Amino acid sequence: MTSPRIRKIADRIQQIVAEMLERRLKDPRLGFVTVTDVRVTGDSQNATIFYTVLPDASIDQSDEAALAATAAALESAKGMIRSEVAKQLGMRHAPVLEFVADALPETARHLDEVLAKARALDEEVAARRGAAYAGEEDPYKKPREVLDDEDDTDDTEGIADTERTEGTDGEAVLDGEDD
Numbered sequence: 001m002t003s004p005r006i007r008k009i010a011d012r013i014q015q016i017v018a019e020m021l022e023r024r025l026k027d028p029r030l031g032f033v034t035v036t037d038v039r040v041t042g043d044s045q046n047a048t049i050f051y052t053v054l055p056d057a058s059i060d061q062s063d064e065a066a067l068a069a070t071a072a073a074l075e076s077a078k079g080m081i082r083s084e085v086a087k088q089l090g091m092r093h094a095p096v097l098e099f100v101a102d103a104l105p106e107t108a109r110h111l112d113e114v115l116a117k118a119r120a121l122d123e124e125v126a127a128r129r130g131a132a133y134a135g136e137e138d139p140y141k142k143p144r145e146v147l148d149d150e151d152d153t154d155d156t157e158g159i160a161d162t163e164r165t166e167g168t169d170g171e172a173v174l175d176g177e178d179d
Helices: 004-024 063-076 078-089 104-129 149-160
Strands: 032-040 046-054 096-101 164-166 172-174
Touching (some): 004 032, 046 063, 046 104
């Protein structure tokens, strides 16, 4: 865990560098740069600045070319950016700045590709599966339906054979049993 003081210094460095890149740095090699994170060591002597670059649409260049050109522009302007950071922070020792291209967009792109591939495989499996049920079409039990009217009259016949009656000496005797 970093201390709150170091985190405030890192946040302030991020604001200063982003403002410098937007307003004061006029290098044509510099692409559309976004400062994503700043990490400062515990003794506040070194600061690592993570950035991402979007290629300029007006100049047909690839991502790698834009990244390389921006890295060269940031390396040449490192001294000017460090002096501005030192002036605005008011610290005795200005941290040494190191610019690192952030791998976050590349990681996000890779995850998107993996998710798209998994989604396509799921759809393919669902298409192959078809609509056939493994068991019955409706696996839930339904209440019994009442049989025809002629069977309803025979239901009381089986109950009458085994009715309970009392014998002469108070014992319970079932009809149909031998005494």
